[in-house]
Amino acid sequence: MADKKKNSSITPVELMEVCARRQPQKNMMDNIPFCQQCHNKFGFKVFVFLLVLCLDAADLVSDWLLFRDVWSAKEGLVYGPPEDAVKYSLMAFSILGTLTFIFEISNLWWEIFRRNPWMDVDLLSAIVVWIEDVPQIAINVVIVACREEAISYFQLVKASLIIVGAVIRIIVTLVRYCSKSARKDLECAKVNTESRRHVVYRVFIMLGLFVTLGGAITIFLFTQSERNPDGSLNFKVPHRIVEGEFDDQKYFTNVSIYFSHSYFDYEANPSAGSKNLIRLIKLNDIKSTNNDKSVHIEYDGTYKFQILVDGQKECYAISKSTTQVTRETPCSALINPQQFAFTFHFIKPSVPSLIFGDITYALKTGTSTNCETPTFKVVDNLATLMNDPYSALLRYYRTKPGVTEDNHISKTSTTLQFYHASDLIDIADVWKTGFAYCKSSGSPAPHKGDNLNVKCL
Template identity: 80%
Template sequence: MNDDNKDRKVWCSFREERIHIVDNIPFCQQCHNKFGFKLFVFLLVVSFDIADLVSDWLLFHDVWLAKEGLVYGPPEDIVKYLLLAFSVLGTLTFLFEISNLWWDIFRRNPWVNVDLLSAITIWIEDVPQIAISVVIIACREEAISYFQLVKAAVIILGATIRLIVSLVQYCSKSARKDLECAKVNKESRRHVVYRVFIMMGLILTLGGAITIFLFTQSERNADGSLNFKIPHRIMEGEFDDEKYFTNVSIYFSHSYFDYEKHNSSDSFFDSKNFLRLIKLNDVKNSKTDKNVHIIYDGTHTQFHIQVDGQKECYIINKSTQQVTQETTCSILTNPEQFAFTFHFVKPSVPVLIFGDITYALKTGTSTNCETPTLKVADNLAAQMNDPISVMLRYYRTKPGVTEDNHIHKTSTSHKFYHASDLIDISEVWKTGFAYCKSSGSPAPHKGDNLEVQCL
C-alpha cells in the first residue's frame, strides 16, 4: 500500500458522528453559529415544506368534493383513499421532520439523522404523492388564469429550489469527504447512499412538477402537437368547454319509436331509434328551465315534439316504414305524453367543474299526468335488459348528420336517429392531457323539486 493510500485511510478513519444541516452550507462560515442565520435556514426549509403540504391537501380537497356532473366526476375510490392516506402520512412526516430539524439546528441533537429522515420522507411521501397528483391531473381540466399559471410555476420553483439546496449542501467539505472516503469508512458510505436516494427522489419530484405544469398549462391536439394555454383573466379561470359540448344533445329512446322491421342479425343497438330532445348548450345557456313535450296518439304513429312552444309534428307509416313531417299539426286521438323539464346546475369548482343537468319526467294525459314508475336508463345495454324502460343519454352527431330537427332529416327523407348517426358521449368526453375516460355522467341526473307542466 503506497503512502497516499495510507494517508487517505488514516484521514478517512475519523468522521464526525453528527454533521448538522447548517454545517453543510458551504458559504458564510462565520454565520453558522449565529441565531439569525439558523432561524433563516429553519424558516426557509419550513416554508417550502408548508407549501408542499398545503398543495397536497388542496388537491385532496378538490378531488374529495368532486361530484358526478357534465364531463367530470370524482376519480375512483382507490385514488381518493390513496391520496388521503399519503396526505395524512405527509402531515405526520412534516411534523416529525420539522421537529427534528429544530433539534438539529438549534440544539445540535436531532432525533434522527437529517439525511436519513429526508430520504425516507421523499420516498414514502413526496414521490408517491407527486405520482398520484400526476395521474389525477393528467385526466383533469384546469381553469386557465394568471393565478393558476403562478400556482403551477410555484410548484416547479419549490421543487427546483429543494434540488439546488441539496446540491449546494452536497458540495460542502464534509460531503466531499464522505464521497472520497466511502470505500473505507462505513459511516461515510451510509451518508453517500442517503444522499444518492435523496437526489434521485428530488429529481423525480421535479420531473413530476414539470409534468403537472405541462398538463395544466397546455393542451394536446389530435395530431399530438401541444398548445400553450394563454390566460386572459387574473383570478377567475376559463374552461374550454366547447370541445365537449359542441353538437351534443340529449337523446331519448322508447320502444314506441321502433317502427322499422329489422333482420334477425341486427343487434339491439342497431335496431333502436332515437329522438333528439334538446341541445345541451340550449339547456346550459338558458336562464330558465327548458320544457320538452312528446305528445303521441294511441296507435303510436303520430308524434308532436314541442320545446318551449316550438312544435314539430311527424306521422309514421308502419307499412312503408316512412316518416313524414306535417306542415300543419293534426289533432291527435286519445293523446298521451312524455313531459320533461331540464334544469342546468351551474358550475361550482371543484364540486362540479362544468356544472350538471337534471331532469324531471311525467307521463300520461293532460288530465292525469304523473311521475312514471318506469326505469330511465342511461345506456342501451341497461334498456335492453329492461324492455319497458326508456333511455336518456348524451350523444354528438357525426360529421354530416344534421341536428336541425328532432329527427334526422336528409335531402330525401326523415328518419329517427340511429346509433350509426351518433358518437357516444364516452368517445366525445376524453378528458385532460391524457384523454382519459370521462368520470362524468353520460346522461342528465334525476332532479329534485323540479316542476313539470303537462300540456
C-alpha cells in the first residue's frame, strides 16, 4: 500500500528522474511467476524452451497441413480448389511463418540460455503476430467458411485445440505483462521514449492475439455448426472417433445429368429458355453403384427417339407441327437409327482432394456399325451452347419442387414435354457451400474421362 501511495503522489519532476533511464528488461525466465528457485537450473530452462518450441511447432505444422489440403484439392462434385489468390497467399504466409518460426526459436534460445537475444522480444512478438499469425488465421477463416467438414470427435478436438492454443498464448503474454518491469514501462510511458515504444509493442501484441482468438472461435463455429436458411444455427453432433460423415444429400437430392442437342429442338431458333433438355440419369444412381453406368439415346429422321438405361427403355415421338411429345408403348422400330452412347464413371471420394468424389463420362455417336467420338463440342452451360449451335450441353441440374423425375421427359398430369431451364434449378444455386454459402468451386458437369469403355447398341 505504501508503494502505491508513493507512486500515486509522485511529482512530474520525480517521475522524470525515476524514468530517465529505462532499466534493462528481465530475462524471460525471470518473469515466470512460479518456481523461482528453478529459474537458473539448466533442466528447467530446457523444459521451458521445449514447451514453447512444441507449441510453435504445432502451430506451424497445422498451417502446412491446411496448405497441403488446399493445394491438393481437385475440381469434382460440389468442391474444387479455392481461388488462386487464396492458394498463393496461404503458401506465401506458410513460408513466411516457417522463416519467422526459425528466427523466433533461435532468438528464444539466445534469450533463455545466453541472456542476450538477437532482437527485442516484444518487437519480435509484435512482428510475428501481425505478419504471420493474424494473416494465417484470416485466410483459415475464409477457407473454412466455404468448406464442408466431416464432423467427428477428432475434428471436434482439433477445432477446440485452436481455441485452447490462442487462450494459452494470451494467458502467457498477460503474465509477462504483469511483471514489475512491464508495469514500470507503463508508468514511464509518458516521459520515456523507450518505455513508450515497448508499451505500444505490447498493445499491438495483445490486439493481435485477441484477433487470433476471435478467428479461432469463428473457425470452431464454422466447423462445428451449420447455418439454416432462416439464419439459425445447428450444432453438429459427432458420431465417430476419426472419420466423420459428410451431409451429401443436401447437394445431391433430385440432382441429375441433363443433355441437350439441336436434334431435340423443334423451334427454328430456340432461345436459352426454350432449349429442350433430357434428363439422362440421377447422380445418386451413379454414386450408389461400383459399376459404370451406360445411357443410350437412339433417334431417327422421323423425330422418334428411345432412351435406354439399365435395361429400362422409354420411347417417344416428337410432332414438329404441334410441338407435342408423346410416349410410345410399345416402342416402334426406328428407321436407320443413330445414337448418343454415354458411359458415366464415379470416382470415389478422397479427402481432402475430392471430398464428394467426381463423375467422368465418355460419349460416342453414330450408328451401330460406325460409332465414334463426336466431332462437336460438349459444353457445360447454356450461354456457350447458344453461341455454338453445333455443340451439345451436358450439365447438372436439380428439378424444382413439383417437377416430376419419373421419366427422362418431364411429365405433367396431362402432357409430356422436354425439360426447360424454367423447370430446373441451376447447379450453381444448389451447390452453395459451407457456413457462408459460398459459390461452388466444383465442376458444373461431368468431366471427360480417359479410357472409359463405351458400348454402342
